[in-house]
Amino acid sequence: MSHVDVLKLHELKATPQRLCVLDVLEKYGHATLEDIEKYTKVKFSTLSLSTIYRNINEMLKKGILSEVKLANKKDHYEITKANHAHLVCIQCGKIEDFTINTQELLQKAETLTCNKIYNITLSFNTICKECLSAK
Amino acid sequence: MSHVDVLKLHELKATPQRLCVLDVLEKYGHATLEDIEKYTKVKFSTLSLSTIYRNINEMLKKGILSEVKLANKKDHYEITKANHAHLVCIQCGKIEDFTINTQELLQKAETLTCNKIYNITLSFNTICKECLSAK
DNA sequence: GTATTTGCAAATGATTTGCAGTGCT
DNA sequence: AGCACTGCAAATCATTTGCAAATAC
Numbered sequence: 001m002s003h004v005d006v007l008k009l010h011e012l013k014a015t016p017q018r019l020c021v022l023d024v025l026e027k028y029g030h031a032t033l034e035d036i037e038k039y040t041k042v043k044f045s046t047l048s049l050s051t052i053y054r055n056i057n058e059m060l061k062k063g064i065l066s067e068v069k070l071a072n073k074k075d076h077y078e079i080t081k082a083n084h085a086h087l088v089c090i091q092c093g094k095i096e097d098f099t100i101n102t103q104e105l106l107q108k109a110e111t112l113t114c115n116k117i118y119n120i121t122l123s124f125n126t127i128c129k130e131c132l133s134a135k
Numbered sequence: 136m137s138h139v140d141v142l143k144l145h146e147l148k149a150t151p152q153r154l155c156v157l158d159v160l161e162k163y164g165h166a167t168l169e170d171i172e173k174y175t176k177v178k179f180s181t182l183s184l185s186t187i188y189r190n191i192n193e194m195l196k197k198g199i200l201s202e203v204k205l206a207n208k209k210d211h212y213e214i215t216k217a218n219h220a221h222l223v224c225i226q227c228g229k230i231e232d233f234t235i236n237t238q239e240l241l242q243k244a245e246t247l248t249c250n251k252i253y254n255i256t257l258s259f260n261t262i263c264k265e266c267l268s269a270k
Numbered sequence: 271g272t273a274t275t276t277g278c279a280a281a282t283g284a285t286t287t288g289c290a291g292t293g294c295t
Numbered sequence: 296a297g298c299a300c301t302g303c304a305a306a307t308c309a310t311t312t313g314c315a316a317a318t319a320c
Contacts, residue, residue: 013274013319033309048277053310055275069204071256087248100247105240106259112235113222115261121206124244125254148294148299168284183302188285190300 010062017051018059020044022079030068030076030086030095068095070123083119089128098124145197152186153194155179157214165203165211165221165230203230205258218254224263233259 003022004014012018024039025031031039033052040047056077059065068076070088076095087096102120110117138157139149147153159174160166166174168187175182191212194200203211205223211230222231237255245252 015275015319017276046277049309050278050311051276054312057311067206069206069210071202071204075204085244087244087250090253098244098248100244109220109222109233109235109259113233113259113261115222115259115263117259117261118225119260121256121258121260123256124241124248124250124252125256126248126250126252128250150294150300152301181302184284185286185303186301189287192286 006064010059010064012058012062016044017047018055020047021052021055021059022064025065025077025079029097030078032074032076034074036077070095086123087128088123088125089131090125091127091131094128094130096128141199145194145199147193147197151179152182153190155182156187156190156194160200160212160214164232165213167209167211169209171212205230221258222263223258223260224266225260226262226266229263229265231263
C-alpha cells in the first residue's frame with residue numbers, strides 16, 4: 001500500500017510533510033528524531049521541527065509508526081510491520097530487522113508464567129560484519 | 136554484596152544519597168526517575184533532583200544500574216543483574232523480572248545471522264493476575 | 271469552502287552544569 | 296586534609312502549544 005493510502009486509511013491527510021517523514025523511515029528503516037529532521041531537511045528544507053513532532057506522535061497513536069526503544073540509545077521510529085526482532089550492533093549502533101519465529105518462546109513463557117502473552121519484544125546485541133572487518 | 140560494597144567496588148563513595156537510591160531500586164525492582172524522586176523523598180526529604188540525575192547517570196556508566204526501555208512507557212531503572220526477561224502488564228504497567236533460559240534462542244539467532252550474539256533483550260506483554268481478577 | 275495542517279514563536283518540561291559549601295574516607 | 300559529592304540556581308536541551316496563514320480534499 002502506498003503511503004498516501006496508509007494515511008487516508010487512518011483519516012490523516014496526505015500532506016507532503018507526512019509523506020516525506022514516511023519516505024525517510026522507509027528508506028532508513030529506523031531513525032531517531034534527529035535523523036528524521038536531518039534527512040527530511042534535505043528534500044524539504046522548510047519542514048519544521050514541531051510538524052515532525054506532531055506528525056510522529058499522531059502516526060504513533062494511529063499505529064502507522066512504532067517506537068523502537070533500546071538500552072543506551074535514543075528512541076528510534078519505524079513504520080509498523082509484522083512482529084519482528086532487532087539486530088543491534090553494539091559498535092556502530094546500526095539496527096537491522098530480523099525475522100525469527102518466536103512462537104516457541106512465547107509458549108514457553110506462557111507455560112512458565114501461567115499468563116497469556118500478547119506480544120514479545122526482542123532484540124539481539126551483536127557486532128555487525130562491517131565493524132568486524134573494519135578493525 | 137551490600138550496596139556500600141558495590142559502590143566502593145566501582146570507586147564511588149557510599150553517600151547516603153546513593154544508598155537511598157539503591158534501596159529504592161532494590162525495594163521496587165524497577166522505577167522511573169519520578170518514582171525514584173518520590174520514594175527517596177520519603178526517607179530523604181532533602182535529596183535534590185540533580186543529585187538523583189547525576190547518580191543515576193554515574194551508576195549507569197559504571198554498570199551498577201541498567202535502563203529498562205519499554206514501548207509506550209517512561210524509562211525505568213533497575214539494579215543490574217544476570218540476564219533476565221521482563222513481564223510487563225499492558226493494563227497496570229507493572230514490570231516483573233522473569234528468568235528464562237535464552238540459550239536456545241541465542242543460538243538460533245547466531246545460526247540465522249552468522250553473527251556472534253552477545254546479549255538478548257526480551258520482554259513479554261501480558262495482563263497480570265491482579266488485573267485479570269479485578270475486572 | 272471548510273476543516274486540517276503547518277510554521278513560527280513562545281511556553282513548558284526535562285536534564286545538565288557551575289559553583290560554593292559539605293562530608294566521606 | 297583533600298577530594299568527591301551535594302544542593303541550589305541558572306543554563307541548556309527537548310517537546311508541546313497557541314495562533315494566524317496555508318493547503319488538502
